[in-house]
Amino acid sequence: MHMPCTCLLLVVHVHVHVNCACACVHNAHVRVRVCVRVRVQVHVARTSPRRLTLRELIYDLGGGIKGGELLAVIPGGSSTPILRPDELVDAPDEKSPIHKWHGKSVLDVPMGVDTMRGLGTMLGTCCAIVLSDKACPVLAMHNLMRFYRHESCGQCTPCREGSGWIERILDSIVAGEAQMDDLDRLHEIAGNIMGNTICAFGEGTAMPALGFLRKFRPHFEEYVKTGGQSSTGKLAL
Numbered sequence: 651m652h653m654p655c656t657c658l659l660l661v662v663h664v665h666v667h668v669n670c671a672c673a674c675v676h677n678a679h680v681r682v683r684v685c686v687r688v689r690v691q692v693h694v695a696r697t698s699p700r701r702l703t704l705r706e707l708i709y710d711l712g713g714g715i716k717g718g719e720l721l722a723v724i725p726g727g728s729s730t731p732i733l734r735p736d737e738l739v740d741a742p743d744e745k746s747p748i749h750k751w752h753g754k755s756v757l758d759v760p761m762g763v764d765t766m767r768g769l770g771t772m773l774g775t776c777c778a779i780v781l782s783d784k785a786c787p788v789l790a791m792h793n794l795m796r797f798y799r800h801e802s803c804g805q806c807t808p809c810r811e812g813s814g815w816i817e818r819i820l821d822s823i824v825a826g827e828a829q830m831d832d833l834d835r836l837h838e839i840a841g842n843i844m845g846n847t848i849c850a851f852g853e854g855t856a857m858p859a860l861g862f863l864r865k866f867r868p869h870f871e872e873y874v875k876t877g878g879q880s881s882t883g884k885l886a887l
C-alpha cells in the first residue's frame with residue numbers, strides 16, 4: 651500500500667514541525683476530506699459546506715505560512731504535480747471546467763477532481779503539502795524520489811530502474827557533482843516511466859519529478875552551477 655506511506659513519510663521528512671488543517675470538499679456528489687501539511691500558524695480541524703480553494707485551505711484554515719511566504723503547494727499528495735502561487739489559470743475555452751477562473755491565480759480555483767485536473771495536477775489523496783520559500787525544492791524532490799525508489803516493488807523495469815536513476819542523479823546534483831545535461835536526463839527518465847508500468851506507482855514517481863523540474867528549473871541549475879550550493883540549502887523550515 652504505497653499512498654498512505656507517502657503521507658507519513660512527508661510528515662516526518664519534508665515538513666518538520668507539522669500542523670494540520672483539515673476540510674471537507676464537495677465535488678459533484680462526492681465528499682472528500684482534505685488535509686494540509688505545512689508549518690502553519692494554527693492547528694484546526696473543520697468541515698466546509700462548499701469547495702475550498704487552496705488559498706482558503708492554506709491561509710484561512712491553516713493560518714498561513716510560519717516565518718515565510720508560500721513557495722509552492724502539492725495539492726493532492728506527493729505523487730501529484732506541484733503548483734506555484736504565481737501560476738495563472740490558462741483556460742480560454744469556455745468548455746473548460748476552470749474557464750471561470752481564467753487569468754486568476756491557481757490558488758483561487760476551488761479544489762475538485764475536475765478543476766485540479768484542469769490545472770494539470772490532481773486532487774489525489776487530498777493531502778495538500780505546502781512548501782514555504784525557506785524550503786529548497788531540489789532537496790524536497792530529492793527526498794520524495796528517495797521514497798519512491800525505496801517503495802518501488804521492482805516488477806517493472808521503468809519504475810525499478812528509472813526511480814533508481816532519478817535518485818542517483820539527484821544525489822549527484824545535491825553533492826555538486828552533476829552536469830547541466832543531467833537535468834535533461836532526469837526529464838527523459840521520468841518521461842519514459844510515464845505510461846510504461848503495470849501500476850500507477852510509476853506515474854506517481856514520474857509526475858512529481860517532472861513537475862519539480864519544470865517549475866523549479868533555475869533552482870536545479872543553481873545547484874549545478876555552484877557545485878551544490880543552493881539559496882536555502884534546507885529541506886524544510
Ligand code: SF4
Nearest residue numbers: 803805806809847849
Ligand atoms: S510501477 Fe511496477 S515496479 Fe513500480 S510499484 Fe508498480 S508494479 Fe512495482
